[in-house]
Every structure is written in C-alpha cells, then in structure tokens.
Amino acid sequence: MEHVAAAQPLLIALILTWSAYGKLTSPDQATRTALPRLLSFVTADGEARAITAYRTVAVLEILIALLLLASWAIGAVAAVALSVGFVGFLIYSKVVVPEASCGCAGKSARPVGNRAIARALLLLATSAPATFATANWWSAGTGLLVLVVEAAAFAVLSAELDRYWLLPIRRLRIGLSHPYAGTASDHTPLVATQRRVLLSPAYRAVDGLLRSDIHDYWDDDGWRFVSYAARYDGRRATAVFAVPHEDSTPESVRVALVDDDGLTVYRPTVLATA
Incomplete structure (x- = not known):
C-alpha cells in the first residue's frame, strides 16, 4: 500500500x-x-x-x-x-x-x-x-x-x-446499424428528440450550416446529445445539439459546432425565440 x-x-x-x-x-x-x-x-x-x-x-x-x-x-x-x-x-x-x-x-x-x-x-x-x-x-x-x-x-x-x-466506437456502431434503430436509455424515441431540435432556436441558428440528417445520438447525465454533419467557414464540422430530458421547452436546447479535433468552432450565445 x-x-x-x-x-x-x-x-x-x-x-x-x-x-x-x-x-x-x-x-x-x-x-x-x-x-x-x-x-x-x-x-x-x-x-x-x-x-x-x-x-x-x-x-x-x-x-x-x-x-x-x-x-x-x-x-x-x-x-x-x-x-x-x-x-x-x-x-x-x-x-x-x-x-x-x-x-x-x-x-x-x-x-x-x-x-x-x-x-x-x-x-x-x-x-x-x-x-x-x-x-x-x-x-x-x-x-x-x-x-x-x-x-x-x-x-x-x-x-x-x-x-x-x-467517438470511434460510436462511429463503428453507426456503420454496423442504422442510427434510427432502437431508443436511448431513457426510452424517449429519437423522433421525439428530433422534433424538439427542429423546433428550437438553436436549430434555426445553425440550420444553414447543416449538411445531413441525424448522424448519431447518445444520453449522458440527463441530456440527449444529437449530432449532424455540418460545414463552418469552409471546413467540415459536426453540429452537436444538447437536449435536456427534464426541460421540454425549445429554448432549453443548446448547440455547438466542433471540428474534427473536437474543438468548438462556433457556439451561438444568443438564440432568437422567433
């Protein structure tokens, strides 16, 4: 000892x-x-x-x-x-x-x-x-x-x-199964999370930068994270939406764009409500 x-x-x-x-x-x-x-x-x-x-x-x-x-x-x-x-x-x-x-x-x-x-x-x-x-x-x-x-x-x-x-493990999972297969750990259907994302000010703030539908999702500490392929400043990026399980308001959704190294390149600080 x-x-x-x-x-x-x-x-x-x-x-x-x-x-x-x-x-x-x-x-x-x-x-x-x-x-x-x-x-x-x-x-x-x-x-x-x-x-x-x-x-x-x-x-x-x-x-x-x-x-x-x-x-x-x-x-x-x-x-x-x-x-x-x-x-x-x-x-x-x-x-x-x-x-x-x-x-x-x-x-x-x-x-x-x-x-x-x-x-x-x-x-x-x-x-x-x-x-x-x-x-x-x-x-x-x-x-x-x-x-x-x-x-x-x-x-x-x-x-x-x-x-x-x-992330490599999750990418492997995506390659082996359809990303819409199953539900996450709290049994909330992915389609319900997608609807909340689409209705959120966070989605409107980065809509023009997205280049795919949902690419991956996972649950962690009361949040569901949903990722989309994106482009920012001419570079490939990933848009990660954070959707809280306990707050269903559209304004509660957060978003950040990260590059291939996982570094945040864009994060809206003021999200419009209309």
Whole structure:
C-alpha cells in the first residue's frame, strides 16, 4: 500500500499539467463556465475577471505539479485542497449554472455532468493517499503499475478525450446499424428528440450550416446529445445539439459546432425565440 501511495504524485502531476495546458491555451473557455457567475458575488465585472481567475488556476496547477514531481510533501496537501475546490466548483456549476461547461482541461461544449464531478472526486481520492507517502514516486516500484488503471479511469471520465476512444466506437456502431434503430436509455424515441431540435432556436441558428440528417445520438447525465454533419467557414464540422430530458421547452436546447479535433468552432450565445 505504501508503494501505491508513493506513486500517486506522478499521476496527479501529469493530470494537473494537462489541465493547466488546456486552460492556458484556451482561456476564452472561462466565460463558458460558471466562473463569471461565481465571481459576480465579489466583483461587478465577473466576466472580465473570469479569464484572469482561469489563468491563475492554471498557474497554480503547474506549481503544484512541480512540487509533486519534486516529491515535496506540501505538493500532495495542496493537491488535496485544489481537488476539494474543483469538486465544490463543479457541484456549484451543475446546480446553479446547469448550462455552463466544465472548462477543466480544454475546449468542451458539454454542460457539467456527473462524469466531470466523478473525475474531480477521483483526483481527490488519489491525492489523499499521497499525503501519507514516505517514499519518492520514482521509488514506488510496482506501485507505478496501479497508475495505469487509474489513468484509464481518468480517461473514461474525461469528456475532452472522448474523440480519441468513444467517438470511434460510436462511429463503428453507426456503420454496423442504422442510427434510427432502437431508443436511448431513457426510452424517449429519437423522433421525439428530433422534433424538439427542429423546433428550437438553436436549430434555426445553425440550420444553414447543416449538411445531413441525424448522424448519431447518445444520453449522458440527463441530456440527449444529437449530432449532424455540418460545414463552418469552409471546413467540415459536426453540429452537436444538447437536449435536456427534464426541460421540454425549445429554448432549453443548446448547440455547438466542433471540428474534427473536437474543438468548438462556433457556439451561438444568443438564440432568437422567433
């Protein structure tokens, strides 16, 4: 068990570095998170301050990662504190600003869901044992093998990595079966979801960019996601509509266009109701 605890700082440092990289290379993601709303309680210019706060978190993640790689005990304690902050922020986002994206590690148009919260909890669960480690991570020996399983768990819980493993699986499924076959997990017929999409302001906002009918669909954390082939700025893209199960109003439907790398290239912020 001691070897497992000693190995944790390496994994945590890599995850925090990846998270910091996403924040520093895509700082505009801050405005799509719940940060502006949260900062509005302490400053009148919450949206403008959000990007600065976002970058500050990234720098903090890098500093903690360096402490962990240097095997300083304070690094593990700081990682626990940061993980608690992540969990609290994501729960706040899901409850108070349900349409906000995670902004955890790169570009993602998805609202905060259970996967993002579970990932933050997993980071906390791996950080806690590291505070009791008495050996350096490079001396962990067989304990490093456990990191492979933990890294796989992080990957499964990271929506930002879906395009590397989950989307290929879904494309294979589409190739083997008709996309209209069956229904999703909550037994809502796909045709009902399609009707809600067609009646939504979100659909009207991107109608001229669509180049196909429904290409794929899936359920996740109370939402149904429906994708269409699209073109944006002369490039191939995918339009992803987010349709909440618990809100049947047309205005509740959200849409984002992503490129082949999964990066958001267009996301209407103001959707007309007529």
